[in-house]
Amino acid sequence: RVNPLVLGIETSCDETGIGIVRGATLLSNTIASSMDEHARYGGVVPEVAARAHLEELVPAIRAATLEAGIRLEDIDAVAVTCGPGLAGALMVGVGAAKALAISLGKPIYAVNHLVGHVGADVLRLGPDDMTEPLEYPTIALLVSGGHTSLLLVRDLVSDVELLGETIDDAAGEAFDKVARLLGLPYPGGPQIDRAALAGNPTAIRFPRGLSQTKDMAKHRYDFSFSGLKTSVARWVEQKRDADEPVPLADVAASFREAVVDILLTKAIAACVDLGVPRLLLGGGVIANARLRQVAQERTDAAGIALRIPPLSLCTDNGAMIAALGAQLIMAGHPPSALDFGADSTLPV
Ligand code: KG4
Ligand code: ZN
Numbered sequence: 001r002v003n004p005l006v007l008g009i010e011t012s013c014d015e016t017g018i019g020i021v022r023g024a025t026l027l028s029n030t031i032a033s034s035m036d037e038h039a040r041y042g043g044v045v046p047e048v049a050a051r052a053h054l055e056e057l058v059p060a061i062r063a064a065t066l067e068a069g070i071r072l073e074d075i076d077a078v079a080v081t082c083g084p085g086l087a088g089a090l091m092v093g094v095g096a097a098k099a100l101a102i103s104l105g106k107p108i109y110a111v112n113h114l115v116g117h118v119g120a121d122v123l124r125l126g127p128d129d130m131t132e133p134l135e136y137p138t139i140a141l142l143v144s145g146g147h148t149s150l151l152l153v154r155d156l157v158s159d160v161e162l163l164g165e166t167i168d169d170a171a172g173e174a175f176d177k178v179a180r181l182l183g184l185p186y187p188g189g190p191q192i193d194r195a196a197l198a199g200n201p202t203a204i205r206f207p208r209g210l211s212q213t214k215d216m217a218k219h220r221y222d223f224s225f226s227g228l229k230t231s232v233a234r235w236v237e238q239k240r241d242a243d244e245p246v247p248l249a250d251v252a253a254s255f256r257e258a259v260v261d262i263l264l265t266k267a268i269a270a271c272v273d274l275g276v277p278r279l280l281l282g283g284g285v286i287a288n289a290r291l292r293q294v295a296q297e298r299t300d301a302a303g304i305a306l307r308i309p310p311l312s313l314c315t316d317n318g319a320m321i322a323a324l325g326a327q328l329i330m331a332g333h334p335p336s337a338l339d340f341g342a343d344s345t346l347p348v
Contacts, residue, residue: 001076001329001330001332002023002330003022003023003024003025003326003330004022004023004076004077004326004329004330005020005021005022005027005070005074005075005076005077006020006021006022006075006076006077006078006079006109006322006323006325006326006329007019007020007061007064007065007072007075007077007078007079007100007318007322008020008021008078008079008080008116008318008319008320008321008322008323008324008325009057009078009079009080009081009093009096009097009100009318009321010080010081010093010113010116010316010317010318010320010321011053011057011081011085011089011090011092011093011096012081012083012084012085012086012089012090012093012113012146012316013044013049013085013086013089013144013145013146013316014033014034014035014038014044014049014052014089014316015031015032015033015034015315015316015317016031016032016033016034016052016053016056016057016060016093017029017030017031017060017316017317017318017319017321018030018031018057018060018061018063018064018318019064019317019318019319019320019321019322019323020064020065020067020068020070020075020319020322021123021319021322021323021326022326023326023330024122024123024124024133024323024326024327025123025124025126025127026123026124026125026126026313026319026323027067027068027069027070028063028064028065028067028068028319029064029312029313029317029318029319030060030063030064030067030318031060031312031315031316031317031318032052032056032059032060034048034049034052034053034056035187037052038186039185039186039187042176042180042186043173043176043186044086044145044146046086046087046088046089047088049086049088049089050086050088050089050091050092053089053092053093054092057092057093057096058096060318061096061100064318072100072104073104075104075106076106076107076329077101077106077107077108077109077325077326077329077335078097078100078101078104078106078107078108078109078325079097079108079109079110079111079321079322079324079325079326079328080093080094080096080097080108080109080110080111080321081093081094081111081112081113081116081321082094082110082111082112082336082340082341082342082343082346083112083113083342083343083344083345083346084112084113084114084147084343084344084345084346084347085113085146085342085344086344087342087344090342090343090344091342093342094110094340094341094342098338101338102338107335108335108336108338109324109325109328109329109333109335109336110336110340111321111324111325111328112160112346112348113316113321113346114142114147114149114151114160114162114348115156115160115324115348116320116321116323116324117140117142117282117283117314117320118134118140118142118151118153118156118160118280118282118324119156119320119321119323119324119327120282120309120313120314120317120319120320120323121134121280121282121307121309121313122134122156122323122327123309123313123319123320123323125310134156134280134307135278135305136153136154136155136156137152137153137154137274137276137278138153138276138278138279138280138307139151139152139153139163139267139270139271139274139276139278139279139280140152140153140279140280140281140282141263141266141267141279141280141281141282142281142282142283143170143171143172143263143281143282143283143284143285143286143291144170144171144172144283144284144285144315144316145170145172145173145176145187145189145284145285146170146172146173147165147166147170147283148165148166148170148171148172148223148225148263149162149164149165149166149348150162150163150164150165150221150223150266150267150270151163151348152270152274152276153280156324156327157324157327157328157331157333158331160348161348162347162348163221163270164219164220164221164222164223164266164270165222165223166222166223166224166225167210167219167222167223167224168224168225168226169225169226169229170225171223171225171259171263171285172187172189172283172284172285173225174225174226174228174229174259175187175188175189175192175256175259175285176188176189177229178192178229178232178233178255179191179192181229181232181233181236182195182236182246182248182251182252189284189285189287189288190287192252192255192256193256193287193288193289193290195248195249195252195253196249196252196253196255196256196290197249197253198249199247199248199249199250199251199252199253199254200249200250200253200254201253201254201256201257201290202254202257203247203250203251203253203254204235204250204251204254205254206228206231206232206235206254206255206257206258207227207228207231207258208228208258208261208262208265209223209224209225209226209227209228209262210222210223210224210262211262211265220266220269220273221266221269221270222266223262223263223266225259225262228255228258228259228262232251232255235251236251256288256290257290259291260288260290260291260294261294263291264291264294264295264298267279267295268298268299268302268304271302271304272302277303277304277305278304278305278307279295279299279304279305279306279307280307280308280309281295281306281307281308281314282309282314283314283315284314284315284316286308286311286314287311287314287315292308295308
């Protein structure tokens with residue numbers, strides 16, 4: 001099948017994403033986020049996210065078809081995230097996708113959210129987008145508020161291996177929690193990024209989780225951020241107890257530096273160990289300016305080709321799900337049977 005027209009549905013967390021692609025070309029990418037509703041709780045509330053998806057899905061589908069200039073009945077297939085993610089949120093998307101596929105008489109492809117993040121990289125933004133196709137194998141580092149995963153991708157549609165992941169908080173979650181203890185609003189990532197601008201990243205040496213020799217045998221490609229968070233909390237507490245001012249910019253810059261160092265040390269170690277000279281980044285934390293800068297410096301130094309899709313395709317979205325669905329179709333994969341469920345812990 002050449003260049004199928006695929007509608008993708010993403011509802012694994014707080015973004016209701018509808019994307020439409022033709023083959024590897026992006027036609028529309030509509031996102032409605034319930035982020036604001038979660039802000040006063042300091043993190044995503046699953047029940048609130050699921051209800052928001054229910055309200056946003058149909059308008060988002062309308063908006064996406066309008067933007068793509070297509071009629072719903074023209075699509076060749078529906079693709080939907082069936083996991084991993086928040087169970088209730090996933091169920092809303094899966095239910096909607098099935099209803100759509102059945103009513104249109106079209107096939108449906110249930111896809112993995114993490115593999116979807118990698119799929120984002122195959123998308124061309126239009127006929128003039130001359131980005132080279134994704135080459136294999138590649139290491140992929142996916143960092144968001146919900147996940148921190150390191151993947152070895154030998155083939156997008158048939159061979160993706162999980163090398164490691166966080167054993168506690170996700171990287172974005174760490175940003176959100178540290179921002180909170182510094183008195184900054186949610187989501188904390190952009191706030192810390194901004195506060196860090198005026199700070200010295202070497203002012204305070206915060207610990208790099210799971211990087212000691214003793215941890216490396218068992219957790220070579222795994223991540224840990226809870227010790228770092230506790231260390232920042234303790235440092236700030238001591239200052240406050242001593243009635244000393246907390247140097248916000250320095251704490252933000254030093255914390256950010258630790259997260260960036262942890263993420264890239266592991267990702268580049270995977271590239272080197274496995275002889276894979278390519279690194280792909282994805283997820284909302286990629287918005288972090290320092291992470292992108294250090295990633296460029298370290299991959300350049302190691303002779304590794306770095307790929308970062310546009311930010312609108314790095315954060316959770318439906319286009320990456322549609323793109324993966326289209327790749328599956330073009331590779332001749334059969335559609336999913338209609339009795340699949342939502343799996344909050346779906347492995348890659
Ligand atoms: O992928 P994403 O939009 O959504 C989900 O996690 O589902 O990622 C959001 C996460 C939040 O934790 C947010 O604090 C973090 O990404 N984030 C950042 C930055 N912008 C967003 N973290 C660090 N630096 C940033 N500039
Ligand atoms: Zn994601």
